[in-house]
Amino acid sequence: MSLGNLSSLANLDFSHNLFNGTLPQNFGQLKNLVRLDFWNNSISGPLSVSFGNLSTLTYLDLSYNEFSGTLPQNFGQLSKLNTLYIESNMLEGVVTEVHFSNLTSLIKLYAFGNHLTLEVSNNWNPPFQLESLSFQSWNLGPNFPAWLCSQRHLQNLDISNTGISGVVPPSFWNLSSQFVSLNLSQNLLYGEIVNSLMNWSSDSVIDLSSNHFNGLLPFISSKVIVLDLSKNSFSKSISHFLCFKINEPKQIEVLNLERNLLSGKIPNCWMKWNSLVALNLGNNNFIGSIPTSIGSLTLLKSLHLYNNKFSGKLPFSLKNCEKLVTIDVAENEFVGRLPSWIGHRFSSLMILNFRSNNFHGHIPDQLCALTSLQILDLSYNNLSGSIPRCVKNFSAMATKNNSNHIMWLISLTFYYGETLPLESALLVIKGKIFEYSTILQLVKSIDFSKNSLSGEIPKEVTYLQGLEFLNLSYNLFSGSIPENIGSMGSLESIDFSLNQLSGHIPSSMSSLTFLNHLNLSNNNLTGKIPLSTQLQSLNPSGFIGNKLCGLPLTENCTNGVKPNNENIGSKTTGGLEVDWFYVSMALGIVIGFWSVCGPLLLNKQWRIIYFQFLDQMGYKLKGVISLIFKTRWFIFKESWLCLERTNTERYCKGIWQLNWD
Structure with a gap:
């Protein structure tokens, strides 16, 4: 590229194009350049040292490209530069005090998404006063940056x-009143936060998650709108936190306290928290029932209470939270029947997770009104009865396309452009627990396992052609697998194990090209496993405990061989076993009988000859038997007389043997 007569150019904007390749090395010729923008291209190669000659430059945006190598040290000579964006590249190496030596005008520095290390002295006093700074994923450790x-x-x-x-210096917390957005997450910080979140400016966003902060929850300013203290070690009750300044309305919209050591009962202090849109108290040690004041959260869209020790029934006041998209109360001790009003009140509900509680009774038909539902988990409860046939009304599960209903609050966007996923769900898939967050809106799953559900699997389940995961294991289902299950083309995992299913595996199952997990073990299924690339590549353990044959099992279906070498020579036809050995034996008896008796019945002359032959044979046989009898009697008599006369047993026995021979 020739810059030629562009030396007087002040503003150069190449942003959001498809430029690739490397930049020319002579940018330093643009002596009057004030603003340079290459944002969002595919430009690669190292950054030219000629950038350091742009002494009039105030704005430089090289973000979202593929620049590599190190950051040139002469960037530190751009004394008029106030905004520098270099985030989301492939820069690496060490950045020192020299790189900032003369950046006295710098107020915005965005550099996340690189592999850079900052090495400055402990008493370094930067030449700038920043308003915005993002060093996310840099190496700044091990100590907290005192500068x-x-x-x-x-x-x-x-x-x-x-x-x-380490511990965050108190002098840093003293700056809290000026913060609008603060993200210290995913570090190794610890210690208590004492009254440090009180004097924050309006609409503040605070993320201190994934650290080791401990002690009581800090009091919070009513002006904070997002507070994420998840994945720390905060402990004890939250009563002081929730009920602080009980008459002062809170502006907070997102409160995430999951995965801490919090305990005790939840106080009935939600009345002034009615701006909440997302509430996550999951994975703590809370006990007791849910207070009725939770019904005051009429704007609530996401409710996570999973993995605690909550008990009692779900409060009826919860029906006031009509905007709910997610209800996750899994792994608690809730009791009672599944609330039928859920189907009437929550028309936007996409996630309903009641896994591992003590709910009993039937699955109410009213749940079928949740047409936006994509994840339904009722596993590990005491439910009975059958699956409602109206499940076909789950229209979001019935479409193979991605939902048009975009999951609300899928991520939180900070002021500096960084996004963090907030909405998530723990799902048991293929026997393992997975956490879904950024792709959560794409997941479609039904899990009814570990209950006492019975009856047949209704064919209406097969209407859910967008369903990816289906688990009905550990129940009392009987009957056959629906014949048209192959129409559920999006299925990746099926688990029907430990039921009482019978019949054959539907041949349509061979068309499930996305299927990578199938468990039909411990049922009463019979016959040959359908042939397909998918089914024969699956784990054989998913077919054991049945009377099945064919790959991937070792039992061969050819030449009449059945599993476990039982009933050799039999085949299965329409669910009935036919043993050809006994069939052929019976056929031989019939043919032999009619071969002999048939001509005798049809021809009178043959009957006369045949019976005359039998009479002659009878007379001859009678004469022979009579002769043999008389002869043997004579020998016996002579031997007995010999024994009386001589009284010598050995001698008379010899005479008897000689006469017999």
Whole structure:
């Protein structure tokens, strides 16, 4: 590229194009350039050292490209530069104080998404006063960067996943009143946060998740709108936190306290938290029932209470939260019947997870009104009865296309552009627990396992052609597998194990090209496993405990060989076993009988000759038997007389043997 007569150019904007290749090395010729923007292209190669000659430059955006190599040290000579975007590239290496030596005008620095390491002295005093800084995924550790405490105008800060540890200096918390956005997540920070979240500015976003902060929950300013303290070690009750300034309305919209050590009962103090849109109290040690004041959260869309020790029934006041998209109360001790009003009140519900509780009774037909439902987990309860045939009304599961209903709040966008997934769900898939977050809106699953459900699997289940995971294991289902299950072309996992299913495996199952997990074990299924690339490549353990043959099992169906070498010579036809050995034996008896008796019945002359022959044979046989009898009697008599006369047993026995021979 020849820059030629562009030396007087002040503004050059190549953003959001399809440029690739490398940049020319002579950018330094543009002596009057004030603004340079290459955002969102595919430009690669190292950054030219000629950038350091752009002394009039105030705005430089090289973000979202493929620049590699190190950051040139002469960037530190751009004394008029106030905005620098270099995020989402492939830069690597060490950045030192020299790189910032003369950046006295710098107020915005976005550099996340690279592999850079900052090495500065402990007493470094930066020449700039930043307003926004993002060093996410840099290496800043091991100690907390003390130089941040000198930034008196800092509003937006992201130093997440930077390897820093230890206690946050109190002087840093003193800056809290100026923060609008703070992200310290995914580090090794610890210690208590005492009254440090009180004096924050309006609409503040705070993310301190995935650290080791401990002690009581800190009091929170009513001006904070997002607070994420998840995956820490906060402990004890939350009563002081929820009921603080009970008469003061809270602006908070997102509250995430999951995966801590919090305990005790939830106080009935939700009345002033009615701006909440997302509430996550999952994976703690809470006990007792859910307070009725939770019905005050009329804007609530996401409710996560999973993996605690909550008990009692779900409060009827929850029906006031009509905007709910997610209800996750799995792994608790809730009791009672499944609330039928859920189907009437929550028309936007996409996730309903009641796994591992003590719910009993039938699955109410009213749940079928949840047409937006994509994840339904009722496993590990005490449910009975049959699967409602109206499940075909789950229209979001019935379509193979991705849902048009975009999952709300799939991620949180900070002021500096970084996004973090907030909505997530723990699902048991193929016997293992997986956490879905960013692709959660694409998942479609039904899990009714570990109950006492009975009856046949209704054919209406096969209408759900967008379903990916179906688990009906550990129940009392009987009858056959629906013949048209092959129409559920999106299925990746099927588990029908430990039921009382009978009949054959439908041949249509061979058309499930996405299927990678199938468990039909421990039923009463019979016959040959249908042939397909998918079925024969699956684990044989998914077919054991039945009377099946064919690959992937070792039992061969050819030449009449059945599983376990039982009933050799038999075949299965229409569910009935036919043993050809006994069939051929019976046929031979019939043919032999009519071969002999047939001519005698049809021809009178043959009958006369045949019976005359039998009479002659009878007379001859009678004469022979009479002669043999008389002869043997004579020998016996002579031997007995000999014994009386001589009284010599050995001598008379010899005479008897001689006469007999």
